[in-house]
Amino acid sequence: MTDDDAAPGRPAPGRAEGEWGRADRSGAPPENWEAPRERWLSTGVRPAFGPRSVLLEVAARLLTPAILTFAVFLLVSGHDRPGGGFAGGLVASMAYVLRYIAGGRHELAAGMPLRPNTLLAAGLLVACGTAAAPLLAGHPVLKVYSYTAHLPVFGKVKFASYLLFESGVFLIVVGLVLSVVAALGARMEAEEEEVRDRRRRGAAGREGGAQ
């Protein structure tokens, strides 16, 4: 396999589309990088579907921090206003879905070091733990403990234990969406790639036999 094959971007001339872009685990930009010149995403780009789109990559790069910040805002503000762990989790997982669409499954893996199942488990533990903790003190389940503090810049701030519960919900939602993406996107993508590789190897074998 030459470097040409590893080059993302356009398909190499004379090759069928679908063959370009092997998995690049090195993380370094290939040498004959044509467009775009900047590395917008953290792995060698190979989108999940169709050709590579600069616009999508740039959008993913720029929007990811904003989306995640907004997700945290929703999480924190959700106590008595619209938002909360569920909405926040959905928004946050959209950031990862966007990265996946723009950069394929390696990009998704680079952006989220935890397995979706681990996220689910952690979220469930945090949420149920918070729900059950008041039982130990003899209070009813899901009792909310809150503490209001006066901070110099922010003024009156209310810390409540529901936030922990909501964080658990947040993690569960992110884990769930990511496992859907992993099952219906990334794993199928990997399987397709395997089939393609096998076919290519088979074709090469036949050519070799003919010579």
Next chain:
Amino acid sequence: MNVLLAVPVVVPLLGAAAALLMRRAPRLQQGVAVAALAAVVAVTGLLLRATADGTVLAGQAGAWRAPLGITVVADPLSALMLAVSAVVLLVVQLFAIGQDIAGLSRAMPQVFHPIYLVLTAGVCLSFLAGDLFNLFVGFEMMLTASYALITQAPTRARVRASMIYTVVSLTSSILFLTGIALVYGLTGTVNLADVAVKLGSAPEELRMVLALLFLVVFGIKAALVPMHFWLPDSYPVAITRISAIFAALLTKVAVYAIIRTQTLLFGRDDITAVLLCIAVATMVVGIFGAMVQDDINRLMSFALVSHIGFMIFGLGLNSVAGLAGVIVYLVHHIVVQAGLFLVNGLIRQYVGHSSLRAMRGLNTVSPVLSVYFFLPAMSLAGLPPMSGFVAKAALFQAAVGAGGWPVYTALAAGVATSLLTVIAVFRVWVRGFWGTPMPDMVEARERLKRGSHLGGLRVMATMTGVMVAAGLAVAAAAGPLSELAFVAAHDLLNGSAYIEAVLGEGAR
């Protein structure tokens, strides 16, 4: 008391999280899963003891006052259902672990255990829910887990079955949500006790419409004819442990929900005729379906549909005796159905298939297995002195007590269904268990004996034996059980104990 009410939901969920984290350590995962379910069994036992005298326990999550917050309620009926379900869940889980140890299943244990615990939490929440929305949440937890479980060890048939199952269940869920919205629109609350109080002043027609809507919602899940078509297509296809728990519990949770909503929320007299009609149709259609089946699991699934009819029949009697009969029937049917499906799983394991046509001489292949099949099958058929006889006798006695030609018609259908059940299970007995065994069945049995499966197989057989013994125990404990059932039925029809426990004194 609040702790007892919270544990059956919280502990399985914590267990699920822990089991999910322990994917790489199967032994540890099994230990955690079993411990979680054992804790649920213990706590539900305590709940049953606390409510056995007719006490209704209510807990308010987060200490919000009743109509506002999440209410969990345990009355004798829900405590009894919880205790029985927890035992069955634990036994089936141990059966599954045995099967995994034997290496006889392609199911992924690391996925099975967490989802199974979520299913447990869903079942428990459904029994405990004190408001319609949490009933919905409990149902959804249970159903979502079951969507994942039904495709364990996926084959083409299982994926096809799961499509039917999922679409039908989602339809019922959408109707359920619609019903909740309508109830909220009418009364401004979803708390069961509060709805019960406020629906009293609602127009008669609206109450009837809502009662019918909720009957359809839960009727789909309980597989009442004509909404039963999905069940014999989906349950038998799943792997043994799953079909056993689905057949034993999921339909019964729906029957519980029918009983709860029809007795507590809606007027009782105006719907009994409908219930009796549905009961007759369910009994007759189900058992006719069972009589022509070739696959044992499919046969048992049709018999399951048919016997749901008995429970609706008892509810349609609209009397304390009738409801008590339903409750005894529920307990009997959960245990016996789980036992039968586990036995079917063992048969499938021993002879490699479950088709009656290619089955002969199971008596010779495995005498123990034939005993395990015979006892619950006779119980299902309602022969004395099995639990099925006790339950049917209670129902029929209540029916004779109620009187009137619609009840007598339903009673006749019930007696006929019992006889046809005898024919259906004896057909299995004669075809599958008598005669000289087919050579390939003996071969399969020998192969199984020689393999390294023996330890796990023993666990599976033991657990099946435990389930069968539990069926006998239901018959042995018929006296205390029917006393408890009368207490529960009295609470159900009275309603004020439930409402007072939730809303406080003087709510009505």
